[in-house]
Amino acid sequence: MNIEQILKESISNAFQQLYGASLAEEEVALQPTRKEFEGSHTLVCFPFSRISKQNPEATATALGEYLQQHTDVVDRFNVVKGFLNLVISDKAWIAVFNVILQNNGQMAKKGEVMVEYSSPNTNKPLHLGHMRNIFLGWSVSEILEASGQQVTRVQIINDRGIHICKSMVAWKRYGEGATPESEGAKGDKFIGNYYVRYDREFKSEVAELIAGGQESAEAERNAPIFKEAQDMLLKWEKKDPEVYALWAKMNGWVYEGFNTTYKKMGVDFDKLYYESDTYLLGREEVLKGVEKGVFYKKDDGSVWVDLTDDGLDEKLLLRSDGTSVYMTQDIGTAILRYKDHPNINRQIYTVGNEQEYHFKVLFLILDKLGYSWARECYHLSYGMVDLPFGKMKSREGTVVDADDLIDEVIAKTREKTMELGKIDELSPEEAENLYRMLGLGALKYYLLRVDPKKRILFNPEESVDLQGNTGPFIQYTHARISSLLRKADALGVERKQHFACDKLTDIEKELVYRLSEFPERIQDAAREFSPSVIAQYAYDLAREYNKLWQNVIILKEEDETLREFRVALSAKIAEVISSALGLLGIESPVRM
RNA sequence: GGCCCCGUAGUUCAAUGGAUAGAAUAGAAGUUUCCUAAACUUUAGAUGCAAGUUCGAUUCUUGCCGGGGCUACCA
Numbered sequence: 119m120n121i122e123q124i125l126k127e128s129i130s131n132a133f134q135q136l137y138g139a140s141l142a143e144e145e146v147a148l149q150p151t152r153k154e155f156e157g158s159h160t161l162v163c164f165p166f167s168r169i170s171k172q173n174p175e176a177t178a179t180a181l182g183e184y185l186q187q188h189t190d191v192v193d194r195f196n197v198v199k200g201f202l203n204l205v206i207s208d209k210a211w212i213a214v215f216n217v218i219l220q221n222n223g224q225m226a227k228k229g230e231v232m233v234e235y236s237s238p239n240t241n242k243p244l245h246l247g248h249m250r251n252i253f254l255g256w257s258v259s260e261i262l263e264a265s266g267q268q269v270t271r272v273q274i275i276n277d278r279g280i281h282i283c284k285s286m287v288a289w290k291r292y293g294e295g296a297t298p299e300s301e302g303a304k305g306d307k308f309i310g311n312y313y314v315r316y317d318r319e320f321k322s323e324v325a326e327l328i329a330g331g332q333e334s335a336e337a338e339r340n341a342p343i344f345k346e347a348q349d350m351l352l353k354w355e356k357k358d359p360e361v362y363a364l365w366a367k368m369n370g371w372v373y374e375g376f377n378t379t380y381k382k383m384g385v386d387f388d389k390l391y392y393e394s395d396t397y398l399l400g401r402e403e404v405l406k407g408v409e410k411g412v413f414y415k416k417d418d419g420s421v422w423v424d425l426t427d428d429g430l431d432e433k434l435l436l437r438s439d440g441t442s443v444y445m446t447q448d449i450g451t452a453i454l455r456y457k458d459h460p461n462i463n464r465q466i467y468t469v470g471n472e473q474e475y476h477f478k479v480l481f482l483i484l485d486k487l488g489y490s491w492a493r494e495c496y497h498l499s500y501g502m503v504d505l506p507f508g509k510m511k512s513r514e515g516t517v518v519d520a521d522d523l524i525d526e527v528i529a530k531t532r533e534k535t536m537e538l539g540k541i542d543e544l545s546p547e548e549a550e551n552l553y554r555m556l557g558l559g560a561l562k563y564y565l566l567r568v569d570p571k572k573r574i575l576f577n578p579e580e581s582v583d584l585q586g587n588t589g590p591f592i593q594y595t596h597a598r599i600s601s602l603l604r605k606a607d608a609l610g611v612e613r614k615q616h617f618a619c620d621k622l623t624d625i626e627k628e629l630v631y632r633l634s635e636f637p638e639r640i641q642d643a644a645r646e647f648s649p650s651v652i653a654q655y656a657y658d659l660a661r662e663y664n665k666l667w668q669n670v671i672i673l674k675e676e677d678e679t680l681r682e683f684r685v686a687l688s689a690k691i692a693e694v695i696s697s698a699l700g701l702l703g704i705e706s707p708v709r710m
Numbered sequence: 711g712g713c714c715c716c717g718u719a720g721u722u723c724a725a726u727g728g729a730u731a732g733a734a735u736a737g738a739a740g741u742u743u744c745c746u747a748a749a750c751u752u753u754a755g756a757u758g759c760a761a762g763u764u765c766g767a768u769u770c771u772u773g774c775c776g777g778g779g780c781u782a783c784c785a
Contacts, residue, residue: 128749152729162728164765173730174765199766239785276785331729336717338764381750395783429713432779443722444785475780501715502778556748573778580722586734587723594748602745639763652771654724656731667739668750688745710747 121206121214122148124191125159132184139169150631156196157203157368158631164200164242172199173682208622215630215683216616225266227636230461233498234271235258235385235468236380241281242310242381246503246518246576247470250400253703254500256469257566257649260701270459271388274451274522279367283350285309287343288316288366292526294317298371304521356443357458363653379520384558384703389458391418391451392611397442401448403487404435423483433479434558448480449487456491464494466647471571496572498647501573503565518576530582531590540710555705556590557582562704563589567653587657589704592695595660597669598691600708605673606685613686619679625666629687632659635695640701649702656698663691 124324126146135143151157163178171176175197182195182202198433216254238244244252259269269471289296289312298308318388320343327337338344353361373533404421407413413423415436421436435446455465467477477497484492505518532553535541564581568574584590634656643651672688675681696706 147726147728149726153732154730160729164728167765199729279785281783353748419717420784422744436782441783443783447785466781470779471715472779476785478714499715503779532741534748540746540748572723575722577722580735583735586748588734588748590748591734594746598749606747628738650723654733661733664749667745671744709746 120192120217121159121210124189124525125185125204128185128189129161131188132181133166133169133516137170137182137186140214141169151200153197153201155201155203156382157205158627159204159206161202161204162200162590163202167200177201178550180581183207187311188422192576204626207622208436208627211622211627211630212617214621217691218630218633218664219582219615219686225640226263226623228266228269228458230268231460231464231466232270232272232455233466233468234272234274235259236385237276237469238273238376239276239281239367240309240369241285241313243304244304244376244520246505246520249383249520249523249561250503250574251468251470252380252383252385253562253565254498254570255654256470256703257562257648258466258498260703261643261647261649261652264640264697264701267644271297271386271464272455274389274393274396274448275373275386276393276705277456278354278392278397278447280347281352282365282369283347283354284316285312285322285370286341286350286361287346288312288319289368291319291343291346291365298374304375304378305371305373307377307521308375309372316343316347366677379524382521382524384583386697388539391454393447395449396450396454398450400446400448401436401440401442403449403453404446406478406482407435410487411506423479423486425479425482428482430475430479431484432480435483436550442458445476445480445483448476451496452480452484452492453489453617456489465491466496466498467631468498468500471501474499483594496647498570500570503574503576505576506578518578522666523561524558527561527582529555531560535710544709552604552707552710555707556584556593556710559589559593559704560584560587562702563592563653566649566702567657569650570648589699589702590710592656592708593704593707595663596692596695596699596706597708597710599663599688599695602672603685603689603692611685612682614682614690616678617683617686618682621680623670625662625669626684628685628693629659629662629666629691632662633690636698650699652701656695656702659691659698660695663688669710 125148126143129146130141130143133139147162147164149160151160158408161178161181161503163174163181166181167174168176170180178197178200182197182204185192185204186195189414191206191210192204194205194531196203233255236248236252238248255271258272263269279537292315298305301308303311320341322343323343323470324334324337326336327340332340350361356367369575387497404413407423408415408421413421415421416437419440420434420438422432422434424581426432426433434443436442452465456462469477474497481492481497484495535549535553535556541552544552560582565574567587639651639655643649672681672684672686675684
């Protein structure tokens with residue numbers, strides 16, 4: 119039982135004894151004491167005046183006296199206005215630490231969820247926007263798992279549609295049989311270049327037609343290269359063997375490229391869904407919906423859903439020519455996933471906030487189709503990543519490429535580490551691995567420390583900062599403790615599982631307090647789908663530990679019990695830092 | 711126009727309705743005979759505006775002002 123629980127229970131008892139009133143545990147507002155007052159836990163007593171029929175100050179004092187007498191955790195207390203500040207006894211803190219030492223970190227099992235993230239188009243490489251998505255989705259998956267849920271990680275690959283046909287046309291026209299191997303290029307970059315090439319040719323053809331007297335909209339429809347792409351899409355839908363084979367081959371190149379990047383990022387998936395597999399199922403569902411009267415058909419044959427009663431618009435589900443739109447395939451994908459995984463109680467879609475309307479509509483449609491799980495679908499929406507010089511636009515070449523960015527941050531940490539010259543005993547391979555951990559740590563932390571729903575203004579300089587509120591700062595603390603523990607082991611300091619010291623410094627108590635909060639923080643982060651909660655926690659813990667480091671001697675402490683306690687405390691903190699960073703997808707180096 | 715999100719130190723981020731609004735960075739000033747100075751200490755600096763609810767509002771409500779997004783037979 120932890121201190122909060124003991125306090126809450128005792129406060130509840132106190133109300134019974136003092137005022138003959140019962141108080142639900144949820145009504146007890148316990149919060150950390152502000153630094154300028156003595157104590158660690160503060161009870162806000164203003165709301166209790168009503169029950170106690172006394173002013174807040176008197177109520178707080180009465181409660182404080184009761185707690186001091188009837189519990190053995192409260193050593194003393196002070197009252198400031200309606201705030202009751204409790205000082206927990208050193209013995210109680212040690213008891214808390216002993217429990218933490220025993221704790222194996224297991225959480226109660228809580229069901230099964232599916233998390234979707236990344237979900238790229240197959241016509242261009244991954245960029246900075248994807249990185250926020252991928253790191254967020256991965257981290258939320260880790261957090262949900264740590265909170266006791268079983269997680270299936272998936273992505274939907276948008277492998278179908280006019281966009282991939284554009285790359286295909288350009289490759290057929292200008293590729294002369296080139297392959298990623300023959301060019302020594304990464305598959306996704308290779309395809310991306312043809313997509314860019316398409317766009318260039320398209321623009322020049324349109325310009326030519328306009329010069330020949332056409333209106334711009336007309337010219338865009340008539341550009342030969344566009345017609346070729348459209349023609350190719352039609353052939354693809356009819357499963358024309360030649361087109362289909364080319365499509366499969368070119369997508370294969372892209373997947374290979376993506377996988378290289380995913381691996382570099384340290385993420386993966388349990389299962390992949392392809393739009394080309396799900397759009398037909400979606401169409402069937404929509405047609406069924408028409409029969410059921412949930413949707414309706416217009417005279418031209420297009421199918422719509424009317425959501426005006428729900429405060430939304432009418433939405434197209436099938437084009438007049440019978441082909442699917444984005445919404446159609448998402449309906450199919452959602453249903454297929456529940457068929458594949460009947461036990462999931464929640465689907466989480468990691469997708470940018472510009473698609474909030476889309477998902478509102480999707481979930482509503484699934485609900486109307488009679489799928490009860492639709493109400494449990496969740497759009498994990500996040501803000502855009504803006505660049506200092508404006509928005510990212512792939513066609514204008516203002517994107518930050520994922521591979522380039524990763525290479526850059528690694529190069530930057532390499533440079534910085536060499537400058538500090540602290541890695542002499544590492545082999546070249548170990549050193550490279552360290553740069554990778556630090557570079558990615560900086561980048562991931564930079565993108566995850568911010569509340570997901572907020573926009574991020576991406577500053578290339580700050581994203582590789584190694585000081586202050588950054589990933590490497592936390593990693594550094596871990597490396598520092600690791601070094602300490604190596605020395606402790608060499609000195610033969612015993613690692614006890616149980617302590618009985620009777621005097622702790624304020625920083626030590628603070629650290630035990632923070633350690634004890636970790637499980638609760640994980641639940642908070644899981645409930646809010648917010649890795650930033652974990653980032654903040656890890657940073658605070660590391661910062662607090664660095665204060666301890668600066669203020670007390672650990673290995674040279676003469677009192678043996680105290681020395682052993684501090685080593686054990688350090689070890690536990692390193693462990694918690696490492697798992698907190700793990701929840702963010704960040705590795706913890708043992709030296710740096 | 712309608713709907714959604716965001717406005718906090720120069721800058722980037724925090725704050726279940728609670729105390730004198732926390733950090734980082736940039737600025738100023740310090741700390742290495744001792745376990746990793748990628749650290750630590752000190753210092754100065756902020757809630758867009760106006761009402762309302764409340765013992766108490768950065769937080770909830772309304773209006774206004776700024777920024778962004780959505781409102782496609784694109785995905």
